[in-house]
Amino acid sequence: MDGKGEPVKPTLNKAPAPKVKVLQCPQCAQQLSVRGMLQTTTLVCPSCGTVIDISDENVRIIGAFLSKVKFAPAIPLGTRGKLDDGLFELIGFMRRAVQVEGVEYQWSEYLLFNPYKGFRWLSEYNGHWNYIKTSLHRPRTLMDGNVNYKGTTFRHFQSANAKVVYVVGEFYWRVETGETCWVHDYVAPPYILSAETTDKEITWSLGKYIEPDEIVQAFQLERPLPARIGVGANQPSPHRDQMAQILRLAVAFLAIAFMIQLTSLALSQNQLVYQNSFSYRTGFGEKSLVTNIFELTGRPSNVVVQSTAKINNNWLYLGMALVNDDNGTAYDFGREIDYYFGTDSDGAWTEGSRSDQAVLPSVPAGHYYLRIEPEGSASTGYSIRVYRDVPRWTPFLMTVAALLVVPGFAFLRSHTFEYKRWSESDHPMTTPSFKGDDDE
Amino acid sequence: MNRLFAIFGPVVIALFGYATYNGWSWTSYDEIKDVPKTIRNNPGIYRSVYSRYPHK
Numbered sequence: 001m002d003g004k005g006e007p008v009k010p011t012l013n014k015a016p017a018p019k020v021k022v023l024q025c026p027q028c029a030q031q032l033s034v035r036g037m038l039q040t041t042t043l044v045c046p047s048c049g050t051v052i053d054i055s056d057e058n059v060r061i062i063g064a065f066l067s068k069v070k071f072a073p074a075i076p077l078g079t080r081g082k083l084d085d086g087l088f089e090l091i092g093f094m095r096r097a098v099q100v101e102g103v104e105y106q107w108s109e110y111l112l113f114n115p116y117k118g119f120r121w122l123s124e125y126n127g128h129w130n131y132i133k134t135s136l137h138r139p140r141t142l143m144d145g146n147v148n149y150k151g152t153t154f155r156h157f158q159s160a161n162a163k164v165v166y167v168v169g170e171f172y173w174r175v176e177t178g179e180t181c182w183v184h185d186y187v188a189p190p191y192i193l194s195a196e197t198t199d200k201e202i203t204w205s206l207g208k209y210i211e212p213d214e215i216v217q218a219f220q221l222e223r224p225l226p227a228r229i230g231v232g233a234n235q236p237s238p239h240r241d242q243m244a245q246i247l248r249l250a251v252a253f254l255a256i257a258f259m260i261q262l263t264s265l266a267l268s269q270n271q272l273v274y275q276n277s278f279s280y281r282t283g284f285g286e287k288s289l290v291t292n293i294f295e296l297t298g299r300p301s302n303v304v305v306q307s308t309a310k311i312n313n314n315w316l317y318l319g320m321a322l323v324n325d326d327n328g329t330a331y332d333f334g335r336e337i338d339y340y341f342g343t344d345s346d347g348a349w350t351e352g353s354r355s356d357q358a359v360l361p362s363v364p365a366g367h368y369y370l371r372i373e374p375e376g377s378a379s380t381g382y383s384i385r386v387y388r389d390v391p392r393w394t395p396f397l398m399t400v401a402a403l404l405v406v407p408g409f410a411f412l413r414s415h416t417f418e419y420k421r422w423s424e425s426d427h428p429m430t431t432p433s434f435k436g437d438d439d440e
Numbered sequence: 441m442n443r444l445f446a447i448f449g450p451v452v453i454a455l456f457g458y459a460t461y462n463g464w465s466w467t468s469y470d471e472i473k474d475v476p477k478t479i480r481n482n483p484g485i486y487r488s489v490y491s492r493y494p495h496k
Binding site: 003173242245246249250252253256257260261264288289290298300301302303315319320321323328329330331332333334358359360361362363369373389390392395396398399402403406407409410440 | 441442444445446448449450452453455456457459460461462463464465467468469470471472473474475476477479480482483484486487488
């Protein structure tokens, strides 16, 4: 024991409770607490669903929510939680629903209250949570149907007629059974801007996506929150930052590759070291021949052997060996030249080519000659050209392709995430989805 | 994935640099050591594996 004792861990539940007014439900005599002080207008009894007008000193019954299904809020009424802008108490819970193409979609809304800060909302749909505050700033509507809110463009996501289907707790307006309003949602992840329109008014509110873990921590919940399904309307893309970093890297790598290619183009010898013409005769006798000796200089680099034959509807095969006269090393290779042409019902056609090119890699410097052994079905003339250290584009293009694989994959993942996001909106993306596992 | 790309990219660049320096290509060839010096006088004494290509 060091005498200092265990540090006291502050818990929200041990914080002093705010003063509450207590009354009895005039319908079922359930004891009810009013936490929203003078701000509360309507109280819905959690026991019998009776809607009580507590702004009237006689505590008048103004209706009842007769729901066959009782929804249990994921966060119990009366729970207090520390959120970004203060300590709030959950005083009301409601379920709202929209119908789209005959299918009903429901979500939950939690009303929070702080006597100094006022009201906030938490909304939850398919395990995706938003922390919402009413906005007094009216966004500017753009020509394309989107809105601009304080310099940020929010894209229209969905418009639907929302209906209250279940309600319990306190509210600062007169809750009515079947109360409806048009809801227009605009998104700029992680934010969502909602306009709730009735005959009398338009209310704008700004929400920010909040991770379920933050809710659990803020309210110190013991029960797990509903699992997330799909992609939330304003859920920040986990791939967005990654995509930006990968693109930056890709640009840097491509720039380096391009510099290497430019250097190669500038410094390569690209030198013609040998050229000659020969003729091939069919019949008996040795066909093979050797060329004069030519010199290859510089570092070990490529040797390009170009062969051209004057053939028509025929072929010529050249079995070749590039022989180092200094040390007796031979590089054996074979090339076939074939060229055919004609006409048919589709018109003129050609196939093959009268010329060919072989690229021998990494040939050391030295004195070389070519041994050529031609083979063909008709006599023909052919010529050979040999180049040393020729710059080539194929490795560069292969490098570019390889460097684009990872950004391409990252783009597909990011695109799939956005595809899933917008699939539940009024503006689904029409391009096919990449089958990835990006539900979260 | 960023870390993977941060490793993969330089490896690709290094391979590209090496390939460019050495003049790499796809061409298939055989390297034969100590071929006879007399080829120059009598080319027929040497037959490469690519002679008499089996085609057509």
